[in-house]
Amino acid sequence: MNNSLKVETSDIERLVKASQAGDRGAFDEIIRLYQRRAMRISVSMLGNANEAAEAVQNGFFKAYLNIGKLREPKRFEAWFFRIIANTAISQRKAAKCRAEKINIAGGSGSKKVFSPVEREIGEELKEAIQRAMLKLSKKEAKAIALFGIEDLSREKVAEIMDCSAEAVRWHVFKARQKLKVLLKEYLE
């Protein structure tokens, strides 16, 4: 399902070079092309669309500020996904606190003044998955989100996570094992 969202490397290289030269329109085009995949990665890692939307905004902001430092425009995708994954990871602490509050309150109290998410979805499952995802280690969350859900190749995930493909395989395995226990009742 992600194939439709994938972008030609030459196109993205051109857009990155233009952005580095200060073309804001080119960066807007990058946002348009990558916002869905960025959201997908963030949602996978945070388990909540509102949290993910915030992480994505921060991620694009960081990418915009640092795009001039990207030496190889053809490697934009890995570079950008790393930013998104790291931003989502750094937001996990805040997300954890909010998730715990929701849990204590026994309902979904996370109504924000501004939210890009229009409608509530499968609350119980959503919250269970969010809690489970937040219990994974940072590396496990990244690995399962990028490899298991975003369907990136193991090598690409290794490049994003800056580790070996074998390490990715291990983190995915560990993540799946933990999730299997944490989400047992939903897997039956």
Add this chain to the structure above:
Amino acid sequence: MACIQGKAKTKGITERVSGMKQEKEKIDLLLERNANEQLAGVNWDRLNAAISERLNQAGRSKTSKMKYRRVFKIAAGIAVAAAVVFIAVMIRTDTPTTVRFENRGRAEVKFIESKGSASVKIEHASAKAAAVVDLGGSRRKVAKCDIKIIDTSVDKEKNDSRPAWIIIRMPEPVLADNGISKDENDFACLL
């Protein structure tokens, strides 16, 4: 019998592996379904607008930061230049000169020049000694010389004939190569 047991074992392993795969797929599917359902509720235009607004703010603060950075750079440059001038003036006007004796014990004379006046602090007195004169700052030179030292630590009451000056005289031709005459490098220091 052993063959049947082996087949059963293989079958068991295969079932377990396929079971594990199924579990893995179930987990992945569950996570994927959750992600898809959540993404279905996202208002992309609104998210896009939120990101754009954030970047516009960043652009504005970037511009003002650049402006401030330029002003800061100029101010820092001026401050550094002023500091350099100040240090240069201090070195020229207040050059400490150290005289080290080659005698046993290496006694030390600290000589401080400033605006026409001079003072000498004698830490250890020694008469008529060969010494190394080290002029500080831009006039830094090392040379051997004859030195006549007046010991200021001697009490006035005990020694009424307390001398009022010191001469550190450079021997020739130590400073001749830079064109400065010998006389210019002699020191007469009032105590």
